[in-house]
Amino acid sequence: MxxxxxxxxxxxxxxxSGGEGSMVFQAWRRYKKNKLAVFGLGFxxxxxxxxxxAPLLAPHDPFSSIKxxxxxxDIMAKPSQEYLLGTDxxxxxxxxRLMYAGRVSLSVGLVSVTISTxxxxxxxxxxxxxGKWTDSVIMRVVDVVYCFPVMFxxxxxxxxxxxxxxxVMIIIGLVSWVGTARLVRGEILRVxxxxxxxxxxxxxxxxxxxxxxxxLPNIMAPILVQATLMTADAILTEAALxxxxxxxxxxxxSWGNMLNEAMSIMVLRFKYWIWLYPGLxxxxxxxxxxxxGDGLRDALDPKLKGRK
Amino acid sequence: MSExxxxxxxxxxxxxxxxxxxxxxxxxxxKAVDGLDFSIRRGETLGIVGESGCGKSTTGRALLRLxxxxxxxxxxxxxxxxxxxxxxxxxxxxxxxxxxxDPYASLDPRxxxxxxxxxxxxxxxxxxxxxxxxxxxxxxSFVGLRPEHIRRYPHEFSGGQRQRIGIARALALRPKFxxxxxxxxxLDVSIQAQVVNLMKELQQKLExxxxxxxxxxxxxxxxxDRVGVMYLxxxxxxxxxxxxxxNPQHPYTRALLSAIPQANPSRRRExxxxxxxxxxxxxxxxxxxxxxxxxxxxxxxxxxTPAFKDLGGGHRVACHYR
Numbered sequence: 342m343x344x345x346x347x348x349x350x351x352x353x354x355x356x357x358s359g360g361e362g363s364m365v366f367q368a369w370r371r372y373k374k375n376k377l378a379v380f381g382l383g384f385x386x387x388x389x390x391x392x393x394x395a396p397l398l399a400p401h402d403p404f405s406s407i408k409x410x411x412x413x414x415d416i417m418a419k420p421s422q423e424y425l426l427g428t429d430x431x432x433x434x435x436x437x438r439l440m441y442a443g444r445v446s447l448s449v450g451l452v453s454v455t456i457s458t459x460x461x462x463x464x465x466x467x468x469x470x471x472g473k474w475t476d477s478v479i480m481r482v483v484d485v486v487y488c489f490p491v492m493f494x495x496x497x498x499x500x501x502x503x504x505x506x507x508x509v510m511i512i513i514g515l516v517s518w519v520g521t522a523r524l525v526r527g528e529i530l531r532v533x534x535x536x537x538x539x540x541x542x543x544x545x546x547x548x549x550x551x552x553x554x555x556x557l558p559n560i561m562a563p564i565l566v567q568a569t570l571m572t573a574d575a576i577l578t579e580a581a582l583x584x585x586x587x588x589x590x591x592x593x594x595s596w597g598n599m600l601n602e603a604m605s606i607m608v609l610r611f612k613y614w615i616w617l618y619p620g621l622x623x624x625x626x627x628x629x630x631x632x633x634g635d636g637l638r639d640a641l642d643p644k645l646k647g648r649k
Numbered sequence: 650m651s652e653x654x655x656x657x658x659x660x661x662x663x664x665x666x667x668x669x670x671x672x673x674x675x676x677x678x679x680k681a682v683d684g685l686d687f688s689i690r691r692g693e694t695l696g697i698v699g700e701s702g703c704g705k706s707t708t709g710r711a712l713l714r715l716x717x718x719x720x721x722x723x724x725x726x727x728x729x730x731x732x733x734x735x736x737x738x739x740x741x742x743x744x745x746x747x748x749x750x751d752p753y754a755s756l757d758p759r760x761x762x763x764x765x766x767x768x769x770x771x772x773x774x775x776x777x778x779x780x781x782x783x784x785x786x787x788x789x790s791f792v793g794l795r796p797e798h799i800r801r802y803p804h805e806f807s808g809g810q811r812q813r814i815g816i817a818r819a820l821a822l823r824p825k826f827x828x829x830x831x832x833x834x835x836l837d838v839s840i841q842a843q844v845v846n847l848m849k850e851l852q853q854k855l856e857x858x859x860x861x862x863x864x865x866x867x868x869x870x871x872x873x874d875r876v877g878v879m880y881l882x883x884x885x886x887x888x889x890x891x892x893x894x895x896n897p898q899h900p901y902t903r904a905l906l907s908a909i910p911q912a913n914p915s916r917r918r919e920x921x922x923x924x925x926x927x928x929x930x931x932x933x934x935x936x937x938x939x940x941x942x943x944x945x946x947x948x949x950x951x952x953x954t955p956a957f958k959d960l961g962g963g964h965r966v967a968c969h970y971r
Contacts, residue, residue, distance in 0.1 A: 535754055536749040536750075536751055536754040536755035537754065537755050537756055537757040537765075539710070539715050539747075539749070539755075540747065540749060540755055540815070540818065540819075541757075541768060542715055543713055543715060543742060543745075543746060543747045543819075544742060544746075544768060544769045544772050544773075544818070544821075544822070545738075545739040545740075545742030545743065545772045545773060546768060546771075546772045547772075550772075554760075554768075555757050555760075558759045559757070559758070559759060
């Protein structure tokens with residue numbers, strides 16, 4: 342250490358370098374302590390791998406019925422060596438369909454949440470930073486969208502348009518941005534008054550630059566948590582729509598439309614393998630994502646712990 | 650060139666409270682700053698003192714248009730900056746800067762020191778990243794930090810060092826005028842002196858004009874040329890530093906000064922202890938704002954607002970009985 346250079350000498354924590362890297366590392370250390378969150382992450386990694394590798398892993402073609410040696414369809418066959426999870430009422434392999442359905446759920450979750458997060462962050466940021474009438478207009482729109490019974494809106498819209506996976510993604514994305522918008526607006530109202538934002542304003546930095554460079558990076562944590570939790574919602578909504586027949590259409594498998602078969606009392610009572618596994622898949626996926634969301638919240642911002 | 654760098658005329662900053670019901674009818678306003686008149690001379694340090702909530706910080710921020718002024722004029726070299734277009738204002742921002750109180754809140758935790766200070770150049774000058782880096786390094790050594798600190802994050806520095814970073818950022822564009830908003834209040838006493846002396850040194854080198862806001866009367870006495878005393882959104886007294894500390898006129902100034910701890914305990918002075926609390930700035934008292942706590946208040950104080958009159962030699966005071 343030089344004696345003549347700086348009046349206050351070296352920085353107190355000079356041995357530790359790379360602030361950003363250590364922040365991520367610390368967050369991961371806190372995340373690891375939450376066993377449920379680690380389980381959720383593990384399950385989701387597995388699910389993503391299975392979905393990506395579905396064509397390689399699936400034992401049968403998920404789209405067509407399977408004929409047995411006698412030349413008839415193997416309809417509602419019990420789980421066996423050949424069909425690990427049985428076959429459905431059209432004689433298609435449940436396990437293969439389950440794997441392909443994972444692709445549907447994950448893409449719906451990912452795409453619709455991307456749409457809603459981009460929209461929500463954009464509109465929330467405009468409302469929060471510019472205030473005044475911009476704020477009033479955007480927040481009134483948010484109130485209106487909030488009041489809509491989303492399920493019925495989606496059912497109506499997807500019945501009017503042609504029901505498809507693509508439409509489901511877009512519709513879910515377009516109605517679920519309001520939560521993010523409110524969150525982002527609130528966070529911006531808080532961060533906007535912080536002194537480092539005021540300092541940039543005093544330097545003459547443009548508002549847009551201030552939002553992008555100073556405000557958004559500092560509110561990434563709650564946005565990320567919100568997006569995670571919304572993924573679970575989106576997957577659930579997709580399942581519900583497909584179950585009702587206005588979402589993903591046959592023959593494309595989706596956990597929701599696989600459950601649809603359980604509407605038959607015969608299937609529900611005697612052919613448990615047709616509905617049990619898609620039901621479990623939805624349950625475990627939604628739970629896992631929620632665990633991840635909770636874990637992220639605690640890991641990224643220890644101050645928020647315990648708040649819902 | 651006029652003697653005054655900055656002239657403030659009838660400055661008012663009112664903040665609406667709550668939503669005031671439908672269409673803002675019956676909305677109430679917090680009168681954070683309510684009619685300020687003073688001017689700042691080129692190259693001087695004007696200290697502003699007053700207790701928490703008297704509008705010191707709001708005044709400083711209104712001068713830079715960080716909070717919108719409700720009424721009045723702020724003339725910077727003769728131009729009213731409250732009326733300047735946003736384009737003109739960006740140019741003016743080069744000339745007027747601010748140093749903040751909290752060295753922890755005033756630096757973006759996710760940016761390196763180079764990014765924080767370099768932002769000033771990014772906003773106003775077309776420099777290559779290499780040139781920008783050189784400028785920042787030069788500034789760092791100018792405020793007593795090391796050039797290699799440029800890659801570090803704010804959390805790796807001590808409070809005093811962070812405040813030096815804040816000072817470097819404020820001075821990056823070579824401003825003429827700097828608002829110092831309690832720049833040393835959050836620091837240890839031992840570090841306070843270093844930072845204050847650094848600021849004095851920089852003032853001489855760069856011919857800066859300071860508006861030094863503080864609640865610490867001793868720090869203000871050390872750094873200022875003139876001192877203004879604020880109470881409840883208005884200035885009650887302003888004078889040359891020596892004159893104000895030796896010969897305070899307003900009863901509020903006298904009470905404030907009597908609260909400074911004495912270095913020599915045998916030289917006891919009478920403490921003037923004010924009764925009651927500061928009234929709400931939503932509904933300030935009629936007439937003289939200080940009358941509710943003033944030991945000398947009379948009926949006239951409730952009826953007439955005292956003028957901010959000159960007692961000679963630039964010593965101005967807002968009291969009927971001086």
